[in-house]
Amino acid sequence: MGDRTVTYSPAFTLVPTYECFNRCTYCNFRRDIGSSGWLSVEAAAKQLAALDSEHVREILILSGEVAPNSPQRSQWLERLYELATLALDCGFLPHTNAGPLTRAEMAYLKQVNASMGLMLEQLTPKLLHTVHRHAPSKDPQLRLRQLEQAGELGIPFTTGLLLGIGEEPEDWAETLTAIAECHRRWGHIQEVILQPHSRGQRQEEALLGFDLSQLPQLVSWARSLLPQDITIQIPANLVTQHKLLRACLEAGARDLGGIVPLDHVNPDYPHMDIDQLRTQLQAWGWELVPRLPIYPQFLDWLPPVLRRRVPQGYC
Numbered sequence: 001m002g003d004r005t006v007t008y009s010p011a012f013t014l015v016p017t018y019e020c021f022n023r024c025t026y027c028n029f030r031r032d033i034g035s036s037g038w039l040s041v042e043a044a045a046k047q048l049a050a051l052d053s054e055h056v057r058e059i060l061i062l063s064g065e066v067a068p069n070s071p072q073r074s075q076w077l078e079r080l081y082e083l084a085t086l087a088l089d090c091g092f093l094p095h096t097n098a099g100p101l102t103r104a105e106m107a108y109l110k111q112v113n114a115s116m117g118l119m120l121e122q123l124t125p126k127l128l129h130t131v132h133r134h135a136p137s138k139d140p141q142l143r144l145r146q147l148e149q150a151g152e153l154g155i156p157f158t159t160g161l162l163l164g165i166g167e168e169p170e171d172w173a174e175t176l177t178a179i180a181e182c183h184r185r186w187g188h189i190q191e192v193i194l195q196p197h198s199r200g201q202r203q204e205e206a207l208l209g210f211d212l213s214q215l216p217q218l219v220s221w222a223r224s225l226l227p228q229d230i231t232i233q234i235p236a237n238l239v240t241q242h243k244l245l246r247a248c249l250e251a252g253a254r255d256l257g258g259i260v261p262l263d264h265v266n267p268d269y270p271h272m273d274i275d276q277l278r279t280q281l282q283a284w285g286w287e288l289v290p291r292l293p294i295y296p297q298f299l300d301w302l303p304p305v306l307r308r309r310v311p312q313g314y315c
């Protein structure tokens with residue numbers, strides 16, 4: 001990869017369920033338990049059959065959470081496994097992000113995922129009294145332990161910061177430092193997303209949000225705090241001013257995340273057409289290239305059955 005290369009993942013999202021036992025006040029994704037049902041394997045198969053498998057590589061399995069003590073938890077886990085297996089059978093590489101998992105659950109899903117992810121969001125516990133007051137799985141120590149657990153299990157992992165949810169700028173360093181320390185122990189963090197909270201139509205509480213003009217400086221700061229082998233990702237659809245996107249690249253961001261038909265977490269923010277985005281970046285002197293949901297340096301971590309699914313040219 002050249003110095004002026006930016007990656008993205010051509011992706012499609014399967015949502016096993018929008019139902020979530022947490023109620024983060026800024027969420028534009030969740031539905032109440034019992035209100036919207038679960039995605040069946042048959043319905044998912046129809047969605048995947050309609051995809052251009054030459055173009056799409058990643059199936060992001062993004063789920064609302066079933067409470068750890070719920071009698072439905074094992075059924076939900078099984079559905080996550082079945083959907084990832086389906087994606088593999090259809091020629092795609094799955095990446096699951098379904099909230100905190102037990103060690104056994106994570107080890108189970110590892111068998112059918114190229115990589116996994118969980119946003120650390122922010123380490124400061126004060127958010128448990130504000131935006132996360134009805135979200136037990138947003139306990140920052142629980143989430144930090146997930147990163148550690150992924151490292152112990154040898155799972156290539158994506159994490160990140162959610163910005164503008166009530167934290168102070170001084171909180172960012174604590175969160176970035178914790179990610180860096182975990183990566184130094186296990187070497188498994190492939191990318192860190194710097195994701196500005198972007199106000200949507202469905203959220204319960206209007207937040208001040210994140211001042212996007214601060215993002216390039218934060219990218220630069222994160223670049224200095226994180227180990228060099230961790231890529232910094234900026235979701236291109238959330239950086240709505242082109243000059244700021246360009247400044248983020250110049251500051252050290254090198255990935256634009258999954259480019260999907262619909263960003264289910266931020267449904268009010270569509271992605272730019274990929275050809276237009278590529279042309280825009282070219283005009284700034286950047287080359288946009290597709291990547292897999294697993295970064296090349298982690299391919300040897302995959303069990304043989306998954307390694308065989310990696311398309312030629314990426315090995």
Ligand code: SF4
Nearest residue numbers: 020022023024027030
């Ligand atoms: S942000 Fe995630 S954990 Fe929080 S309510 Fe929404 S879906 Fe659930």
